[in-house]
Each structure stands twice: as structure tokens, then as C-alpha cells.
Amino acid sequence: MVENGATAAHVLVIGSGGAGVRAAIEAAEHGSVVLLSKTIAGKGGCTPMAEGGYNAVLREGDDPALHAADTLKGGAYLNDPALVDALVTEAPDRMRELLAWGAVFDVGSEEGVAQRPFGGQQRPRTCYAGDRTGHEMMVTLMDRLAATDVEVVHECAAVELLLEAGRCKGAAALDSEGRLGVYLADGVVLATGGGTRVYDISTNSSSGTGDGYALGYRAGAEVIDMEMVQFHPTGAIQPYDARGRLVTEAVRGEGGRLLNRLGERFMSRYDPERMELSTRDVVARAIATEVLEGRGTERGGVWLDVTHLSPGEIERRLPIMLEQFLAFGVDIRTEPMEVAPTAHHIMGGLRITPDCATTLPGLYAAGECSGGVHGANRLGGNALAETQVFGRRAGRSAGLEPERPKGVTPAIERQLGALRLRFDDYLDGEVPPPSVVRRLRQTMWQGAGIFRDEAGLAGALAGVELLKNQRLFAATERNLLECCTAANQCLLASLICRAALLRPECRGAHMRRDADCSTPPNASRYGHTFLSLTREGIEEVA
């Protein structure tokens, strides 16, 4: 049945981004750990792509309470305050830990790690390693991981969580040859990252397919606020195949100007005070509006211009952007960049306690696949901090699970049998996954994008349901994983649409054109949206 054998460990961690690796390091203090990674560990996910930085209160004059206030305000008060509290209190310790483990962050003129100002924050508290902060964190964490006994399973993806009497007992996984493996543990940590690859235009890596939301949901765990998708205002438009590639916020921070086709500095219409430095949601909607109203470029974007800065300044302050655009044939010293909003981050996710317990016993979640930390909108720099604070907490909680018998029980056999049937269906299917995914992305971009309304969302949901029912086709066993991933994307897309339909208000990143947008967020009567196999709804504050 299980040709790749069953592996048992005390803790199973799924995902090798910042959160997963941090969880594995922590869990190793408590017993044996297996880390499953869809990619070569450390290379997958969005952590190595993160450029901007990591938020932590490190200096006199700043205060965790200020960090919390900024995070809550940025999150339109939808955040879970207990999670925010954990984030702001522990982010500094986790930063110091990274430094003790060898991370090379920039130092400024003052002593210690340099910190820069980031959108929506009252103090400069974003630590950075040039514009490759996430990469530096990942290298550091992988080094630390190497010093533990954690067994790393590269290029092996969890496709289903395994359950026994209402408890998560592990996961079934496919390796790159399409062989099924079974991993059993006392505690399971999901750290699979985000999923904005369900949108036509996205900043995410190839593993941003939302596996964690789908696995958790199918196993019975509850997800919250899935409608909260952050659109970064500036994604590159060209070349087409690399569309959505992040153009860092630092470009605007350094004085970049947004211009429409007519050469108007249009932010004056949307936020005359903060102009280009307004929050991500405002700028993204402003750009989208310009394009919708016909003032965009031919390719459906706007110009982001730094040519008023001297070439020297550009070379010094935006070296990576200069290099990246040059690689694609645009010299930003003399030409503007063409940009448009791009799906960047999923704020929603598995509902967790501050100890990272999901609603499914035995299952923990950390990082972008969990929800509640960022509320309705994430501040730049908070996600990397989240991976460390909650990665550690999840690893610890899973590690503290008592030892239980671990075996391939009849209940698990039954689930594996069902999985086998699904695989047989794929091998026998009709529609290649790329064609489903392509249509899914367009459907989501059109119906569940920056601007939403009930009709559009309902239409998108219907479209997604149709795609969900397509009979995916795997040409060989090695293509089974693609089918599983496409199915996960369809499920994630439906969760986003359903949640978006559940929230009849404008809140943070969720912009309903058919709803009231005048209530200030802190006066909203709504809490989290929630979806699980057994219930769905939106919390209302009495």
C-alpha cells in the first residue's frame, strides 16, 4: 500500500520557509523531527524572496505597544490582539536569536542593527539585510537546522493530513517520483506559506499555492478571514511571463513618483497628504482605478518614475531594482518602470491560538498559512517577524505533545485508500492541470480581485466550482502532485470567494463596492469570517 514506507517522528513539520524551519529547530529540542519540503529545503516559498525587512522593536524610543498599535491600525482592527501581542513582544528576541546564529543584517551609523521606516509605522523598526532580508534569514535558519538532528525530506509534498479519532496524526506525501509516503507524528506543524498564485498576477513563488489552507480545511480545521488578500501596488508588468514580480516599496520610499498615461501624478486625487507613501491598499486601489478609468498605460499599468533622481542616487539606493530592470531591458535611470497591482499576501488562514494550535487537535500552524496576526491588511516587515515568532511557538507546542502510539491504523489505511482512488482518477483524467490553473487565476483576478461585489464574487465562485469539478489529468505518477496542487488551488480560491461573500463591508484589503465603506474599521460590528467543513459565517460583535 505505502510503497515509500511509513516514517514516524515526534513532530512532523510541513514546509521549509522561515516558519517551518524555525518550528523544526524548536521542535528538535523536544524529540525527533521530520521536515517535509515540497522543494529543496530552504529554496521554496516566499521567505527567500522577501526583500524589505523584519519588524522588531529594538531601540529606545520605540515600544512594543507602539508596534502593536501600528499593527492593529494597519490591520483595520481585525487582528487577533493576543496574536499581535505575541508578535510584538517576541519579534525582538527572535531577531537577536537570528543574529546570534550568524545572520548578517545591515548596521547603520548607530550601534546595532540598522532599522528603516516602513509604511504605516510610527518608528523606523524594520531591520534589513540589504534587499535580500528573507534570503539572509533563510540561510541562517538552514545553518541552524543543520546543527540539529532534524531529518529533512527534500522535494516531497504533503498532499493530505491523516486523521485518527479526530486528531491529526501525520500526513501523506508524494515525492518527486510520484511515490506515496506516510509520515506519522504526535504533533504536526503546517508551515506551507501563502497562496496568491491563485491570482493571474502574483508576487509569490511557485509554492504559493495554498496547500496548507487546503490540507487543513479538508482535515476539518477552521480557516478565518480568507477574503483578506493583500494586493501590492507595484508589480512589474513586463515581461509578460514574469508579470507580478515585486517592485519593492523602497522605490516609492526613495521618492519614486506614480504617473498615469497623461503624466498626472494621480495620487493627489486619492491621498494628497501621503501621496505615493500612502498605505498599500490605498495605492493599489488608486492604480487600479486609474487603469479602470482609462488613464492607464496600454498594457494596463501606470508609470513608476525615479528619473528625477540622479543616476548615482539610483545606483546607490536601488541597486537590485536597477539590476533587475536592466536584465529586462529597462534602464530605470532614464525610463520609468511600468507597474500594476499584484496579489501579494494572504492575511487569512488557519485559525490559531497564541500557541499556534489550530482547531484540529494535534495540528499546529505558523507563518502565512495561519490567520489572525495581520487582520485585514499586513504591514510590510511583519510577515518575516511572524515566521519566527510563531514558527518557534508552533514547534514548541507540537514538541510538547505527549508521545502516542504511531502506526498505520485501519482509519489511516482507509484515508490512504481514498487517496489512491483519487490518484487513479487523475491518471485516468482529462484536463491537464496547467489549463485549469490558468483559468482559475483569471477567474480570481476578475471576480475576487482588488474591487469586489456580490455578483462578481458569486460569479467567480461559480467559475471556481466548475473548475474544481474538472477531471484533472496526470500523465505519469510524477504528475500526480501537480494535480493535487491544482486541486488545492481550486479549494483555496473557493475559500477566498466564500469568505469574501460573507463579509458585507469594506475592511482593509477587502474592498466591496456594494457595501458600506464609511464605517471606520474600529467601529465595525464584524469580526473574523470563518469557514470549516462544518460551519461558516462571520463573527459579529455584540
Place this chain on the structure above:
Amino acid sequence: MAAVTIRVSRFDPASGEPARLVPYTVEVREGARVLHALHAVHEQDPTLAYRYCCGSGQCGSCAVRVNGRPGLACMLPVADGDVVEPLDLPVVRDLVVDLVPRLARIAAFLPGGEQDLPDRETVEALKDLCHCIECGSCISVCPAVTVTDFAGPTAMRQLERLRLDPRDTGDRTLLATEEGLFCCTSCQACAEVCPKEIRIPGKAIERLRAEANRRGMTLPRHAEVAALVRKTGRSVDRTITPLFERVESVLEPYGPVRGEVAFFIGCIYSMRLPETALDAIEVLRRNGIRVIVPKEQVCCGSPLIRTGQLADLARLQATNRAALAPYPIVMTMCAGCGSTLKHDYGNLPFRVMDFNEVLAEFGIEPPARLPLTVTYHDPCHLLRGQGISEQPRALIREVADLVEMEARCCGSGGGVKAGNPAEAEALGERRREAIAATGAEQVITSCPFCEFHIRAHTDRPVRHVASLLLEGYKKKDAEAASAPDQPSG
């Protein structure tokens, strides 16, 4: 949308068949990268195995060889006719190579030293070495990795990065020597292919070797060379009178003066292969170039720099700088000397040109053609050290038919021939195979180390570009002498 046809290497370990190139025609959009073409191929043929993740040059998953050269599939633009193959590492399937065991040789940070971030200056030095995305490209082109247990270029990069970090507690220099620090031939292949442009030989390996030297861990054979240089100003024994002592200071051309170079002959050409240097002088004089031989020249320092023995370097550099200062053009013929003068001497008041560059720039009288098929061995310090590749080929084609051979280090550089002879032999034998495969009758090169070393590893004559040219001129002269007199009037 435009159609491109690319050939992609397919390999199925279960088939028992070797890898083969399969053509695929796919539609791509403007600006598409190799990765996007691979996506399109994958849609046509879902059995294609390839890796990628970030799509933006940040994760190092997607490195492949495009037209023979390693690079990131997600960053390289795709063009019609591209050939996409896996990196030259053990192949798992199609474009997927077994990267993890190689990456496992990259040392991990050992905490326990200072807790706080080092000062700004140290951080800046560290940052230079931190950009590696572990794509494996450098490992895949490193000659030393193929014949020794060398941990590879990026492993050395990491050891230097750790050595510089006061928070790390490992003995990185010692570990580097155990991991093959002295196996590096300084061929620069790793630097050439690194997508993050990390110059590992200069930024890590030479610095680790210098530290090893400070700690008395230099290989005895390298130390002998340094002692010799200290004593004699030359890196080889004085078994003959060095050429520059034997020839006149100024060698006038045979015809009108079209140019002038000061000839930095270098230790090996002066004392081991003087005939080759004399051939070069003949060719220059024939082509109207006055050759000046500064008598005070000493060893350029390359054997010391490459092996990390820097104590006497400044003195050598000062002597050479003074000896060469009066001349606007200094010509080198040894690829190692040329690369060293160009890169390790800071700003010089004169222009350094390789012999091949000089001829290409001044132009040459056409020699007679020889009925000969030759291949060309690119000296590492000429090809990658100085970016000189086309000039010698053009010169060779004036005289003979040229068949190409893959550019690969012969094993004689970086002190490896002296310090690690078995490795040099093994790499030399690889050249033997490559040379034999071309079917060429002779091997032409442009570096005394290569010339010397490859001679021991092939049954064909190994000669310098100059010697080949000179033979062409001699034939031309002989033909002119035997030809019936042209009727005059």
C-alpha cells in the same frame, strides 16, 4: 507571441539510455525567459522534469546549462535554437541534478563566539560573500571537483564568510585546508558563471590561502617557490640564463615601425620556454612592432598571490612598476602574468596587453596557410582572466583550420601542479581525451603553463599561437623564394 524551437536534454534513469536532446517548438511572448519556454514545453510534454521556485533569481533552484553555459533559467532570455541541458553534475532526470549532496558540503555557522553583530566594516565584508543562492553553477564547472574531493567553490566562499565572522567559533582556515583549499587551480570558471557575480577565487580562496600562510599551513612545495622568489626574484630555478638577459634591450622591427611594446616576458617564458618567446619576438618584428625588453623585470607575483603568500608581493610589484613605467604599452605573453598585471597591480601608468591583443590591434601580415588542422586550448587566465578568446582564434585561422574544443582548465594553475600533482595529472588526462576527440593534429595555446603541462598529456605537438604564425611566415618566405621571378615591367 513567437515560436521558438529549443532543444532540451531528456534523461530517464530507468530507460538505461543516455541523455538525448529533443527539439520542442513552443510559443513564447516578448521577453520570455528560458524558464517560461520550459513551462511551455512541460505543457506539451508533462513528463519533462525541471526545477524552479521563485522565478526571480532569488532561490537558485533553476540553474541549467543554456548553450553549454550555466545560468538561471528564470533570468536568461530564451532564443530560438537554444539548447537547454542540466548542470554538469549527476543527473537525476532530464534537467534535474542531484544538488543536495553538493550543498551539504557548505559549512554551517557555529555559534558561541561574540553575540552581537560585528562592526560595520566587517558586516560590509561579510555581505559581499552572503549573496550566494546555492544554485550549484560554480560547483558544476569547477575542474577540481571532478578529480578530487574538493568541497567546491561555494563551500570555500562560505568558509571565508565564516572565518571573517567573530560570532562563529569554527577553525575555518583549517577546515578549508581539509576541504581542499589547495585543490583550486584558480581557473576562474566559478567566477565566470556565478549569477550573483561572486568572485570566489579572489574573494575567498586566495584570502583563505593567505590566512593559511599566516598560520604556517602553506604547502611545502608552494613555500619553496616563495623562498625562491624571495631569493632570486624568479619563480623557477635559474637553469639557463633568462631570456631577457640574453636579448638586446631594443629589438627593432624588420620593416617600418608601426608600434612599440615593452615585453614583460615572465619567469616561465624566460627560463623554461625561451624558444616560444623568441618566436613571438620574431612575429612582432615581422609585423612592424618594436620590442623593448626591460631588464629589471622580476616575477609578477602570480605564484605568490594564487597561493596566498603575500609577504614579498609589494616589493615585486614596486620593482616591476618601476621597470615598466616608462613604456605606454606593456605586453605580456604569459596568461598568468597578464592577468596579474591587469588585476592585482591597482592603477598602472601604462596599458597592459596580451600578445594576442597586440597583434589583433595592430593587424598582421597574412601568413601562408599550412595544411594543418589544430585545436585551441583556452588558457584560463587568458579566457576568463582577461576575456581574450576571439583574438587568438582569428590569428590561428589565418594559418590553419581550427576545430573547437570545450574550454576546460588543464590543471596547471593555482599552484596545483606543484602542490597537488595527482590532480594536475588527472585534469591533464581529461585534456588528452578532449584533444583526441577533436581529431586535430596539433594543439595551440597561449600560456606557458598550459603549453608545458599539456605537452605531458597528449601525443600531439602543443604550441603557442606565435610559433604557429611563425611557421606560416616561414612557409610564405620559402614559397616566395622558390617561386619563379615575376616578370617586371
